[in-house]
Amino acid sequence: MDIDVARVPRREPGMTAYEVVLSESQERMLALVAPEREAEVREICRRWGVEAAVIGRVTDDGLFRVREEGRVVAEVSVEVLTRGAPTYTPPAHLPPPPVVDPAAVADPRDRHEAGAALRRLLASPAIASKAWVYSQFDHMVQTNTVLRPGSGDAAVVRVPGSRQAIAAAVDGNGRYTALDPRRGAALAVAEAARNVSCVGGRPLGLTNCLNFGNPEHPEVYGQLSAAVDGLAEACRELGIPVVGGNVSLYNETGGRDIDPTPVVGVVGVLEDPSRLAVNHFTDPGQVILLLGPPRGFLGGSEYLKRVHGCVAGPLAPIDWEMERRVQELVRRAVADGTVRVAHDLAEGGLAVALSEMCFGGGSPAPGVPPAGAVLGAEVDLPSGWVHGCRVDELLFGEAPSRVLLATDPDGARLLAERASAWEVPCTAIGRVIREPRLRLRIGGRLWLDEPVGGLLRVWEEAIPCALATGG
Template sequence: MNVDTVARAAQTPDEPMPHVELGMKDDEYQRVKEILGRRPTSSELAIYSVMWSEHCSYKSSKVHLRQFGTKAPKSDALLVGMGENAGVVDIGDGWAATFKIESHNHPSYVEPHQGAATGVGGIVRDIMSMGARPVAVMDSLRFGAIDAPDTRRVLPGVVEGISSYGNCLGLPNIGGEVAFDDCYIGNPLVNALCVGLLRKDQIKLATAPGPGNKVVLFGALTGPDGIGGASVLASATFEEESHAKRPSVQVGDPFMEKLLIECCLELFAADVVVGIQDLGAAGVSCATTELAAKGTGGMDVRLDLVPLRDPTLRPEEILMSESQERMMAVVTPEDIPAFMAICEKWDIPATVIGEVTDTGRLVMTWHGETIVDIPPGTAADEGPVYERPYHEPAGQAALNSDDPAALDRPSGPEELRATLLKVLGSPNIASKEWVTGQYDRYVRGNTVLAQPADAGVLRVGEAMPGATETNRGIALATDGNGRYARLDPYAGAQLALSESYRNVAVTGARPLAVTNCLNFGSPEDPEVMWQFAEAVRGLADACKALGVPVTGGNVSFYNQTGTVAINPTPVVGVLGVLDDVRRRVPSGFTGEGHRVILLGETADEFGGSAWAQVAHGHLGGLPPQVRLDAERALAGVLAEASARGLLTGSHDVSDGGLAVALAEACLARGVGCAVTLPGEDPFVDMFSESTARALVTVSAETYDAFAALCATSEVACTTLGTTTGDAMLTIDGLAPIPVEELRETYEATLPAIFG
């Protein structure tokens, strides 16, 4: 095979290179030539093109993302922050949790099953590379209108891909979201989260220190699937002809990944790994440049030693391949025999392909010929940084002035009752059991709460065989509302954080840290860039106010079909800790005779609301007011009440308002309630989406102590009524609704479309 060597590149400076075809701008290509002092070889061009892609380099978002660092609140719990494969937080008793969320949007549109499956596989490997055992996954999904042909094609494949990969790995899927909106037709969002557990003194990092240490590639063989996959698909405007990019979608093998997990854990336990990196987007290009850049600065690699599934692959293709289930480790020479023996035990192919150096150069050879000779940091850390122009969208003021207060509102008991059922059965509110029922929520036996609870909760105590037992638990939630963010991206990002923070809090957990997946249209569109800049600013400000640092995440740009961008959709994941998981608060109503209490205050707020969308197809006005101080006070009450055993049940109040919260609380266990609305306007009481509110139940014996706690914390506490044994939702002034009727309405929507 004829290859483009460094010597040949120096002798042919004017030979044209396909940089444009690889997504590289002319000025970026010129900068590469300046760095190298010559034209790049085809292999070097492959490295720079994928490493400088939007997906890998964050070149349009870096200038804004820095706020997550400059505004970061002080956190004693934060052990590893942004810049590594995943963040790590101290959860007590010597334990740490690592978690992260990432997107696999465009691959999931092109090939739904494999795109979603490999999204799960990729985020799991990020968690593995921190030295942790992955213990659970979550997913945040958005599709076009529920009855659109595109949705009927994409959604079943995405759900099947998530289910098959996660179930085969033996990881419970404990939560997430499924939402529908016309703006996602042709561009679904598939955001996958994974959480892992490890001892706090066993964290691994992506670094290659120590000249003479060996570089080992282990896991699946490298093939042609996914060449330029995530880095290419996620770094360009998405058109209908993207179906032609089907070969760019990675193909996953969850059984190999399961072996890889167990192999890595044994390698970590044997202490034979100096540094480790997963191979995700940009494959070998990313792993080698990032490890070398964070180590002693250099690495020599024999690319012809990479084990191939297809022997016809050229060096450039090997470098760009995103074949799944692969890892790269740095190992001392004396530990190589033990490392290889463990890999052989788990039937994991492993090959020494290089060596760490202190030359400051990443040098790769192909059958003795040098084909790459670059400073690794220039590819990994010194890509282009753009300060994209941005301005408020032309129609933003008109959108915000279109106040939903002008819409016709239901009046009278019959209309209110009918509206409740209509909202409850709408696609974004209705049961997602058709989706979540395909996931194993309880495998491994440590799941305490899972869908449809507000947050997933896991028991830590039995996560690692042989580890000291603990009663600690962790809670996780993801949330986002593109409608809110379209109305006000600054507030919309804060509202996403508020809801996720609140969902963790209603379990009794103390929110600790944040990960995020920021889904937007093209950064080259100044209106989209304004939405992004405002969302990042809003999220950074809110994290500071709530005292929860951002530990890492993902930016997904170019989420648009042609010139039509999706609604700005920042998805925020929050992780919290329970000192004693046995004290977690169950979701919904748990028995009769309990006092039903609304925490927080309700205002007339319907911008971006479920009611406005369902009843009128309306999007306009302003989203609900952000109340960060109230959210923090509410979370404090819920955590203290949980620790003291004062609560018998809880549910957050968000989409669809109090009416939906009451209905879902009844549906949790078939327990009814009889309540009186507290305000003067039943419609506002039932459907407003005011923030910093939760629905809780307490026993008669604990009511006084709980009311006193709320008073001390200055959290409004309004008793609405009691739970009942008649399996009826009874709101004073409305005809009672049998829980069975609620269930029929709630559970019929998705099966009616998807079978």
């Protein structure tokens, strides 16, 4: 590569070639463009008001050459900068994580205890409404936002001049990764991709921010190494390339390393933004279907932490074939209009997901009514599901490859047929009702009977209240 730093746009005059090449700056990107498409790229940059300049050419001599107004100021072998660069592998150690003792975790005894657990989960910062945050920013820039925050599992933004739209989701779970770095990182990729699929998007690429403690500590380097392996595994399994990212190391609080927290962002495309899915019920009478395995796991769950004060594994396993099938099935159902409501089961499991789907997309800002109708749900899980399984695993357990869908009876029958052909579990578990109340039974026994308005209030007020009180 042969570049001339004199051609690089800069914010300050008088910068040396050394400073231009090595300084860091935001909002900059280097692009390799075929010569015959240079004019096309320049026109795109002009249309969006982005400064662009040709600073050099790709060469075949194996050298990275830097010029300043034509004068060579640096020249080094690309081999030395890449394969020949010095590397080292610090010592790594991964201590075994704590494992949950089911006997020490009390299962809810009745609907009162189950309801109290649900309210505590809805107040958790990981689950509660984030409207207090996003309402302070212009999330409708240039009016190209198709799905406002809270209305879908992923953001959907219109692409001006195109019939397509972009879907984007960000996910990460430090608790998961602290318990099992490889699987925790893989689960973050799976959930971000699933969220994009839930609005109807086809995942195309991934970026990441790897937040870890001091890599000179063997435990931290072990976490980092295993998490990278988990990210790579998930990206290979789902066919999603990593197109960028960054690493933040040496993060400590009070001399203690932070939980390893790989955060991943997945971007996908919607071919037709008029065909997308929201994450809340839209019409009474809709059939509610659970796509994927019925059972969740307590290991690493928000329920285990918030209700029982315990952080322990093991995490739920990942069946990559099932994950691929579930996501593809959802994408196709959204694309052909069979489904207009889809929400993945994440932190808090089934009970939290059902609650969120009753909230009408939540309020766009504190004190503002939800944009959609606040509805209720009448749910009855098969009695066979509880055989060999705890009630809290069904209600609050967490696992990948699970999505709640809502559609009309004809769509529900079509989905069941497709799911059967794809060997994906698909169970009609209830229906949407006009009365704003969440009732959930297991084999006929009532386990939840909560007014949606009360649940919504807990969910919406948790973060503003915590910030106001410093808690």
